[in-house]
Amino acid sequence: MAAEQRKLLEQLMVESQRLSLNDPKVCRPFCVDFCVHELFAGTKLVLGPCGRIHSERLRSEYSSMDKIPAFEREFYRQLDLVIAERREAIEAAAKKLELTDDDLAQIEDATRDLVEAETENELLVDEINELARCRVIARAVTQIPALAAAQRNLTTKQQAVKTLFEGLGFSAHQKLQVCTQTTLPANCTRDTQKFKQL
Structure with a gap:
């Protein structure tokens, strides 16, 4: 296998020595500065x-x-194509993250239900603690099933909110964002505005 690769490499080097700038096999943008195929290596x-x-x-x-x-024209044309493709991808990703009025209404309803469940749970906990503090143990014990039901309801509401947010493209804690950076890599030393002058 290594011998075959060495032979292929030697063949390419010999062929490379025979090439001229006008040969159609030559990557013109690479000769000008860099090839756009190198831009996003490793991503x-x-x-x-x-x-x-x-x-x-x-x-x-x-x-x-x-x-x-x-x-020069071919180099800048390739850059313009890559930039245009990235802009389209950014716009498409941003549209996926936009929320409709229906989405906003669902979020509002789900969060309102969650706040109500949290409030009910907290009030029952406070009530049981107060009854225990006042040594009205029998009454505190009768509230434990209500507290268990409130905690189950709270867990259900939390899961509903989590499921809703995941379905809308959110994480549980942070909204997804589209990276809008279109800066070319550091190895790009050319000004794309020069393309207009050619």
Whole structure:
């Protein structure tokens, strides 16, 4: 297996030495600055491998000569496409997190029910504690089944709120947010506004 890989690498290196800047197999954006396929390496947004050859020799050759407008245009066109795709993905994700009036009404009803259940539970606990403090034990004991029922009701309401929030794209403690950062990586040294001038 290693021998096959070495042979393939040697073959690619020989082929790379024969390539010129105008060869269609060459990745022009890589020669200009970088290939957009390298942008999101190691993330779930990875674009996959580039189908063209990345030659450091040709990149060095290009950097030592006058810029070729066709190369520059292709580089900026690819950047614009990636930026447009990311913006569309951000907008689509943001729409998924928007709440409808019905969603807001469900949240309001569920949280109101939860607050009522919590209040009922707290009042029963306070009442039982007060009865015990006043040594009215028989009366305090008669309230224990009501407290158990209130606690079951509270647990049911808490679960209902949790289920509702999870169904609406929330975690139990924090609303999901869409990252809107569209800044290019640090290895991008070009100004995309230059594309308009080409």
